[in-house]
Amino acid sequence: MEDMEADNDQKRTKSRSPSPGIKSTAVVKYTAFQSPVGYARLQCNTDLNMPPSNWGAAIDSYGLKQILTRGTGFSSFRMAHMFPDCVGEVDVISGAECIKKLLKLPYQPNGTVSMMVHRVENTLLLDDFDVYDYLMKSEWSWLKDFFYENILKTMSEQERTSLTLAPAPSSALQLTHKFLSHSVAPPLQPLQPAPDTQAVCLPDKRPFLPEPETRAEEPPNEHLYNRNVLWTFEDIHMLIGSDLPIFGDKDRPCVSLRLRDAREPINVLTGIDYWLDNLMCNVPEVLMCYHLDGIVQKYEPMKTEDLPNMENSKFSPKVIRNVAQNILSFLKSNATKAGHTYWLFKGPHDDVVKLYDLTSLCPDSLDNPFTTPVAMLLYRVARNMRMTNRSKHVRQLLEHVIELLKVERYPQIVASSHYMLADLYVPATTNPANPDFKEETSDSDCEDPDFATSEYPPTGGGADSAVDVPGDGDSALALQIHNLALRDIGDRVRDTIGRKSSSDSGSALGSSAPQRCGRALTHALKGLLALHHVTINKCKEEERERVKQQIIIEEQHPKMANPFEPIKMSYEPITKTEVKEHNSRSRRRKRERKTSDKTADKTGNCLIESKSNIDKNAIQVLKEKKVYPTWHEPNRDDNFAWKLHLKTLLYENICLAYATLAEYSYSNEQYGFSLKYIDMASKCQKLLSNMIIKSKVVDAGCLIGRVGDNYFQMSKFWHRFEQFKKQFETDHDIDSKIRLELENDMIEEVDKVVADEFELDISLPTSEVSAMLLSCAAYSAAAAAAADRRAELLRRKASVRNELAVRYMNDAQQIYMKYIEEPDLKDPKAKLLLKQFAVTSRKSLDCLDEATEIFKQVNDIPNLALLYCNKGRYLRFKAHCDQGGFGSEKRRLYNEAEELYQSALSLLGPKETCGATSVWELVAWELSCHLYTRAVLMQDTPDIYNEVTEVAEALKHALKHCPLSPGPRQYLYQFRAAMVYHRLGSLYHSQYRITQEEGPKRRTLLNATRTNYEQASNMFALLEDASMFLTVQLEHVAVLETQAAVSPNLKLKSLQSAIQLLRQCHSIMKVLKDKDPEEKETPKPDDGDEKNMKNEHSLLSLYENRLHFILKSIIQYCRSKSNKDYEKITDLHKKLYCASLKIKKNDDIRLYAASICDVLVNMDEISKEFE
Structure with a gap:
């Protein structure tokens, strides 16, 4: 086995590992006692059986008593709660003894392994599980039957006895404790408390949320390790808890002390124990003290790297490394479901290690004592992780929390989880007009395919084997069992992590506003329903008054800085050192750093038009003001305060989601939906404004102003009114439920409702004109509610008034056309039409006058100039309705109109410096059209030939004001100029024909005629007309x-x-x-x-x-x-x-x-x- 890897190990990079053949680094994350402790070698024949002089409470300051205690079943959870930033980043969290027990498997074939395994994101939590100790407890009855039926029946009596995880003999432990106490040298200076080496996290600007609740059944004297260490063993990253005492002096600054019986040789298991302990704590050597019946004989130092080669206890570090990698690969490949409880078990003579998924055995998740700790840890990790760009993983964690916890028992945690899910879908910083809902990258979403969502209980599949466990009735549960053979556990692993290929681990958050807002509203509603289960033992009225007084006191006496304590700065190094990590974690962190640097909060607000794609009139969130309640975090047991706080957060999210939906609907021309969502958002904001914990989410002026925008758009698309009506009256199930919650909370949470700016009475218009009138009323209310946006809202109101004036003008024109078509103008019907015409035209003038006054008030020069143009058009319309010739009344109206056009040009100033070129051209064009129309009327009237000069001057002025600059309307401008030249030519032509006598006047007329005809023909030729x-x-x-x-x-x-x-x-x-x-x-x-x-x-x-x-x-x-x-x-x-x-x-x-x-x-x- 070792020869096969000789070549590969020669290429291994050097490290500061205590055992150079193995890559091992240890970084202390937290230490409870000062380390290393000074020591002195004991003299020969020192009697260790006698208590030392420092025997007593003082020795506790060195943490030496920890070797007498054993860790409880939830030690990995306590470590995970202490360091939530490590969860998901390391591969394993466990106590050192659990790790050592697993790594000694090849050298301890008759050993017993019994551990509970849980998975939280990408991290495995391992805890010792004393079978007999736990199965004697009533809450484990669901596992007891299975254990007796399927495991104990297959064992002999001797094997059953060996299942008890008994500690080492008490006398040996007591002697070791006395030895270490004897060896401690008194410090030259008083011991300083160990510094807190926990990383200082940047302050979370999000609202505070409830802390995970602790279990009442947990032992009060829980075992806390001397130190927590981030141990990297080859490519495996672990957070471990160790109680190894570390000593040091000037000759040996870092050493572990071991007491050995001189008559007993060190066996392999003890050697592995010493070696692993030193590796885990980065201790380079061990100092052996040999004794006979407690009498010190001698000391023998040994380097950590030499421990594997000791006589009678030789072992292969490479085998230990392979065991670690194989076991991790096995666990990661099979313990894949977060929230499930797995049992890793090996009997005394088993040749395989079995992994049982016990979740299917438990009929009720709350019967599993690990369910609540797992859920609370998932909750803490999700709460800690939500500041990162891993929203998909946070969502999965929170969904597991909700699945695992009964809302009746943990309503605050469930409600908080629903709030965080709602905040994931619609973050509190969302801009309703430009939500920017982006999907995470595929790497980020799928970097951990094993961390998959699952149902509770699991539906089975993918197990190595299954055992049918009898249940109530005829139903049976399939228990998943995975086996790892010990035969090849020490061989070189081919896949370091051995991850299973998997598809996407869950559905994405989505990028469309309706989808994400809908999910946010669903979770916010479930959060509100969860708060119904919060029990308040005291009188509600007394609690309300207490919280009110607490808020008043905190507002009057804000927390002040202590002059004797330095203020912690949120510091991040400019250049971050890159840590060598395995690929997936390295990619993840690089992604997070890259994402955190991206900021895209761009806004623009120009008078005429903005280059930004974001609507400057959209509903705005109060970003600069405090979005969250400003009071301090309530006590853990203050249920009433927590209920109020969480309810405030949930309604804030609901309000923001509806505001976002309103903006989305408005931008997609769904004005009925937009009005309905604004109505819901206003109801939420009204409640938030009147609760004990007051909060404002949306700007009142923007919200009410958007109501006016919707009414105005409805008037423009009146042919789709039935569609808008259906949208407004459509009430989804979630909307009705939220409306019911709002109504109940308005009664429960508000003492007396104070009418405020969010008291909206939104109803559908009955006609196109009524829609515009409702729009104007909404803009007036919005301007009164928002002083800082008053000018913009009044400007929008004036624009609608202008549109209303045009509408009235068109209606009046149609009425007049009907009037003149009447055969008898003295008929009552004709008189009624004339009366309607007078009333409608008067309304048009009143709207124009009001809009003009508003634009003067807000000093909107371009729009004021356009209003003058529309008033001029109104006067031309009135002149057109005068059926007589070009008499004094018609001349007066045209003169007034011309003055208005000239005033508009005077307001704008020169075209080059006015800053509104398009408006200037429009006004000039309107003036040119007015002058041309006037000239044509005078020219075509047969009884005023003596007004030739006036007609010619009007045409010349029309030509002067006709813009000829390049642009989309250039053809129109050039055609009008050509027509003016043609009209001038025709005018002079007619005068030439009627002039009889020869002379200068006749020649002048001929030249003028020919010149204007030439200009006209040239321009028409250019236009190809x-x-x-x-x-x-x-x-x-x-x-x-x-x-x-x-x-x-x-x-x-x-x-x-x-x-x-x-x-x-x-x-x-x-x-x-x-x-x-x-x-x-x-x-x-x-x-x-x-x-x-x-x-x-x-x-x-x-x-x-x-x-x-x-x-x-x-x-x-x-x-x-x-x-x-x-x-x-x-x-x-x-x-x-x-x-x-x-x-x-x-x-x-x-x-x-x-x-x-x-x-x-x-x-x-x-x-x-x-x-």
Whole structure:
């Protein structure tokens, strides 16, 4: 066995192990006594039977009496409770004697092993189990029957007797104790208390929770080890309890003292004992004191590494190492279920070690004395672990706690477990608007596949064998038994840990808000129901008054720092030393460090828009204020205070979960659900605000403001109202149960209900307008409740008022359209419509005025400018309803509207520095539209031709304020500018036609007309708008034809210019030629011109007609002249006319345009021949 591993062991890395052939390190986690103790060698012939001078109470300060006592059955649990940070990190927690007993198995074939094994996460807890001692107790009756029937019947009487785990002879122990007492040298200085070497944990900022409860049946004088040591043996990490006395002097600073009978040689088991004790405590040597009948003979030192090679007691450290690895692999592979009790047993002559899963034998989990300690330990570990990024493991631990404990007996622990589970699903730091529910990484979730959830009792499967245990009636339980053969236990293990491959150890927490909030609410409700079982022996009213006074006193007299005690700092080293660990634990810690460094709490709040994806108007948790109650932790037995405290925590979680659901529903357009969840959250917050332990979770202004948001969104999606109504009226089972708890607690916990800002009366609106009115009312209430957010809430109210004004304006317009359609305007129905129109339009103006005042109050310049625009639109709407011509009343309304638009631009200031470019462009566009509409109205009114100058100025101002900057609306802006140029050209054209006398005015009008037509045609060509381009060009041609008719001297030049304009249409003809028949036209502003606009086919026909007519006119004019130059012009235009006759009319616009394109190309070639 040893030869097979010789080569591998030569490659083993060196360590400071007392036995160099084996990797072993020991770090003291806690020591109860000062160590090492000074010692002096006893003189030869010293009689150890005589009591030493220090025999008595003083010797207790060295912890030497511990060797006379034995550990009780729950020692591993006590260690786990002392060091919860080790649970899950180490492989084994046990006393040193248990470990030694297991490791000596190959050298003690007739030995007996009886231990209880429990698993907590990745850690095994081992405790000695004295069969006879425990089975005599009544609580173990369920195991007694099985033991007698299946084990004792197969043993001989001698084997039965050997099952008793009797201690060593008392006389030998007493003599050893006297020897050690004799050897103690008095210290030169008084002993100082041993420093507490426990690691100082960073302060937990979470609320305090109940401590695990201790069992009343536990012995009061429980055995506490001299020291607790983190022992790493090869790759096995253990937390052990050791009572080995360690001595030291100037020659041998660290040594263990052993008393040996000179007549008896040291056997193998004793040698292994000494070797393991020294390894566990990192002691490099042992000092043997030999005696004869208690008389000291001699001392003999020996190094720890030489102990395996002593004469008559040789053993192989490698075999011991293999035994440790094999047993750990066996236990980890089979003791996989947290909360189950396993019995590791080996009879005196058995060749196998058996592992029984005893949980199936126990009909009631509470009949198992280990159930409560296991549950309490799981609870402590979960409570300690929840600050790490291992929420899935914490969830599994807490679920086991709830399964193991009866809520009637441990209501506080069960309620606390449910609260922690609820807090796992919806942490107290959750931002309802951006919950950030992330799943843990797959490595983190599956790093310990053996730690799997299970049902209680187990359903069986996967055992090496099973024994049918008779039960009540015909039913039978299958007891799982796993065997480990001793034959090969000392061989080299092939898999260090031997973990079973397993799939995911349980369902994940989930990342969707509804899923996690639903589970959080379920656990919070179960926690509230668990608190019903908390017994309060004293009068409830007296207890309430006592707690009230306690809170008042603590608020008036806060804890002050002691000037004589240093304040502990939460210190963490910047550079952390990396400890070599096995892979899974190392990966886990690296993950936790990486996760703890990530912070993503980003917020933004800009006036116009925020770059953050988080809604700045969402429900907010009061993070900066104290989320948890500020009073101090109650006493363990103060049931009334604990019940209040836990109830407060549970309702806080319920309130937060409903707030998160409300935000999720709002963001997913489920406004009915959102209102229902806000109603539940407000009820929770109302209770929390009026309980003895007062707490605020959500901001009142945000919560009520979100009610207003929901009402407003309902008004925008009114066609889905029935869907919202169904959502609001849907009451899930958990909602109704929580509502019942709230109602009961409002009676039980609140003396007198004080109406506060969370007194919400949420109901569904009856109409679209009522939804907006309810929204405004909610914003007003929210602004009154939250002074710090008043401006933002009023701003939202003003926005709804603005929307309401627009709605009233549209309704008024529809009413007016019905009114003017009435045949008799003096009819009662028409009069009623007119009255409704007046009332509705007045409501619109009132809403606009109120919104304007609010925006002035909060100094919201961009929104105030937009309100001025809407008021201007209202005045234009009123002017439009005036059926007369452009009279004084209509002119007054338009003037007032223009003043409002100008005021809006003045408020914003220059476009480059206003900070709201989009708003500035919108206001400028509205002003341009207003001026254009006014000009069109005046221009189209036939009885005011004397107002040409006013019309022209209005059009010019409309052109000035029309933004042409690049952007999504650029096409719209350019089209409007082109239409303004066209209108100006048409205006000057009409004035040119009616001006009879020749002179500067006529020439000015002609130039203005041609200039504006050219600008318009250029812009329409850029926009590729064929119909408007042809319209402008043909009107331009008409001007030139008019000039030719009234100015004979310029006739030829005018006609030639007209032909040139017609030939410039080549590019637009290509557009028509290549136009996709299914292509939709780009939407254009709703202008009156479009009503009279000719379609493209008629424009092409008119184009062809004017081309033929003007060419013939030129030919006729040149023929009347006798000049040779005119002959050349005649010949050119004859050929051009002949070419124009080749235009083929077609109903298909593309073919018609293609024919014109070909003719224009031909005409260009003819013109080049005459150049």
